[in-house]
Amino acid sequence: MEYEVVIGLEVHVQVRTKSKIFTSVGVGFGQDPNTLTDPVVLGFPGALPVINREAVEKSVKVGMLLESTIPEITKWDRKNYFYPDSPKNYQISQFDQPICEGGKVEIELPGPSRNIMGEHMWVELTRAHLEEDVGKLNHFDSDSLVDYNRAGTPLLEIVTEPVLHTPDEAWAYLNALRNLMIYGDISDCDMEKGQMRCDANISIRPVGQKELGVKVEIKNMNSISGVRNGLAYEIQRQIQTAKAGGAIHQETRGWDAAKNVSYHMRFKEESHDYRYFPDPDLMPVRIDDAWRERVEGTIPERPFDRQRRYYEDYDLPFTVTSVLIPDPELCAFFEEAAEASGEAQQSANWIVNNLLGELGNAGLTLADSKVTPAHIAELVGLIKEGAISKNIAKEQIFGDMFENGNMPAAIVEAKGLKQSNDTGELEPVCQEVIDANPGPVAEIQGGNDKAINFLKGQVMKATRGKANPSLVDQVLKELIDKKG
Amino acid sequence: MSDKGSIDIDYVANLARIELTDEERERFSSQLGGILEYFDQLNQVDVSGVEPMAHAFQVENVLRDDAAVEGFDPETAVKHAAAKRNNMVQVPKVVEG
Numbered sequence: 001m002e003y004e005v006v007i008g009l010e011v012h013v014q015v016r017t018k019s020k021i022f023t024s025v026g027v028g029f030g031q032d033p034n035t036l037t038d039p040v041v042l043g044f045p046g047a048l049p050v051i052n053r054e055a056v057e058k059s060v061k062v063g064m065l066l067e068s069t070i071p072e073i074t075k076w077d078r079k080n081y082f083y084p085d086s087p088k089n090y091q092i093s094q095f096d097q098p099i100c101e102g103g104k105v106e107i108e109l110p111g112p113s114r115n116i117m118g119e120h121m122w123v124e125l126t127r128a129h130l131e132e133d134v135g136k137l138n139h140f141d142s143d144s145l146v147d148y149n150r151a152g153t154p155l156l157e158i159v160t161e162p163v164l165h166t167p168d169e170a171w172a173y174l175n176a177l178r179n180l181m182i183y184g185d186i187s188d189c190d191m192e193k194g195q196m197r198c199d200a201n202i203s204i205r206p207v208g209q210k211e212l213g214v215k216v217e218i219k220n221m222n223s224i225s226g227v228r229n230g231l232a233y234e235i236q237r238q239i240q241t242a243k244a245g246g247a248i249h250q251e252t253r254g255w256d257a258a259k260n261v262s263y264h265m266r267f268k269e270e271s272h273d274y275r276y277f278p279d280p281d282l283m284p285v286r287i288d289d290a291w292r293e294r295v296e297g298t299i300p301e302r303p304f305d306r307q308r309r310y311y312e313d314y315d316l317p318f319t320v321t322s323v324l325i326p327d328p329e330l331c332a333f334f335e336e337a338a339e340a341s342g343e344a345q346q347s348a349n350w351i352v353n354n355l356l357g358e359l360g361n362a363g364l365t366l367a368d369s370k371v372t373p374a375h376i377a378e379l380v381g382l383i384k385e386g387a388i389s390k391n392i393a394k395e396q397i398f399g400d401m402f403e404n405g406n407m408p409a410a411i412v413e414a415k416g417l418k419q420s421n422d423t424g425e426l427e428p429v430c431q432e433v434i435d436a437n438p439g440p441v442a443e444i445q446g447g448n449d450k451a452i453n454f455l456k457g458q459v460m461k462a463t464r465g466k467a468n469p470s471l472v473d474q475v476l477k478e479l480i481d482k483k484g
Numbered sequence: 485m486s487d488k489g490s491i492d493i494d495y496v497a498n499l500a501r502i503e504l505t506d507e508e509r510e511r512f513s514s515q516l517g518g519i520l521e522y523f524d525q526l527n528q529v530d531v532s533g534v535e536p537m538a539h540a541f542q543v544e545n546v547l548r549d550d551a552a553v554e555g556f557d558p559e560t561a562v563k564h565a566a567a568k569r570n571n572m573v574q575v576p577k578v579v580e581g
Contacts (some may be wrong), residue, residue, distance in 0.1 A: 026552035
């Protein structure tokens with residue numbers, strides 16, 4: 001029997017704010033345990049929550065990026081459960097009036113190869129709601145220790161409809177969502193720091209069956225590729241179980257990335273009855289037109305829209321755009337260089353091939369770069385006007401520029417690298433090379449055009465790369481013809 | 485919990501992760517049952533002409549600006565914990581359940 005896989009994802013994204021969602025103590029990662037706490041975070045009696053405007057505003061922005069409906073009124077509810085990560089014995093979340101309803105995300109599936117753009121599709125969303133993150137349990141041999149630093153960090157849970165069918169689609173969705181969050185300045189979505197976390201609901205059903213199969217939830221997939229691997233494993237496990245005549249149980253399973261297996265955590269019967277009710281400590285929030293318009297004004301161009309613009313305006317190839325697009329700062333850097341030089345493709349090539357390579361080798365980020373868009377533009381300009389060859393730029397200028405931040409024209413000047421465009425200077429050098437290499441010259445005269453490359457190489461060597469290669473070609477040909 | 489004023493006390497105790505003595509089961513059943521009865525009473529009020537509301541006071545947008553302040557020092561944070569170690573709250577080894 002053939003099976004169809006149905007996947008829905010619940011993604012938690014920490015919304016970047018300075019303070020917690022319901023109180024003024026700061027947020028952070030990696031601080032000493034329980035230093036980011038106060039009476040509200042720890043749920044001390046009498047402590048009252050007050051909503052952080054920025055958390056609401058950024059969530060509205062997320063809703064707009066996801067093309068959700070932002071309701072006029074949104075409110076918060078208590079989700080009741082008893083577990084040490086939640087000192088109040090409830091989590092403040094949203095039940096029936098979430099901040100974002102519906103929505104959709106454009107995704108790009110992996111292409112047939114890395115050089116070819118994959119198919120695009122849209123993933124439909126159910127909702128996104130704004131809640132407080134919970135504390136973190138650290139497990140030891142004989143006890144568990146709770147650190148509440150993370151508790152109260154604004155957390156947006158973004159839920160898809162059960163519309164995904166393959167691990168690749170889930171992978172593509174997470175990448176697209178992360179790019180949107182980065183573009184919107186919502187979160188860096190660093191999964192290692194828990195800024196983005198993903199749970200998946202997976203079921204299989206015989207092809208053609210309408211009802212969904214028994215749903216299994218997978219947790220603890222701590223990277224985007226972890227989600228892809230975890231889903232692939234779980235799909236195989238379910239199909240093999242079904243084919244062997246076994247039953248798939250409604251359960252929660254954890255993903256063990258080291259062993260590459262999922263393991264049973266609990267059955268659904270053991271799961272919670274959350275008994276939601278409106279939080280009496282919090283008043284509803286009305287998002288009026290003026291507020292909406294203000295947030296609307298901060299919505300950036302979306303990543304795929306920017307990519308399409310790069311194709312249309314700059315004629316950049318997919319491979320180059322796929323390096324630039326995920327990083328909005330890199331895109332801004334490129335756009336500035338392209339604007340200043342008027343040479344988008346050349347600028348992009350220098351940035352993607354040379355600058356990123358050097359930064360990678362040096363273990364630096366773009367923010368550390370001494371090379372600015374003005375450096376790239378000037379370098380591209382010098383090559384375009386024939387002042388230097390690409391080789392000189394690569395071998396003798398770029399490294400200097402990268403190390404010391406010197407402008408390319410100044411480096412050319414200081415090192416005397418200006419390309420020789422003077423035929424008068426080139427002729428004697430070319431003549432010398434011709435005289436010293438009768439063999440290759442004879443080959444050229446015999447009709448082997450390629451042999452000229454050897455002579456060109458000799459001239460470039462003699463001029464330490466400063467000669468204009470096309471001019472060398474021309475002078476050599478003229479001299480050999482004359483010799484004829 | 486469908487019967488008027490009756491509550492499945494074992495179910496609620498299980499959700500709250502607490503064990504009850506027979507005497508407590510009896511007492512809490514009656515107390516919580518009383519609360520449910522009160523809600524049954526509220527449910528009888530005709531609210532067909534009343535807009536649904538999330539709060540008794542029609543106050544909206546109680547918001548604060550996003551400015552961070554210092555929190556507790558960790559010793560204070562765990563001062564009232566029944567058990568603590570390394571400035572963290574110590575609990576029996578738990579696996580999410």
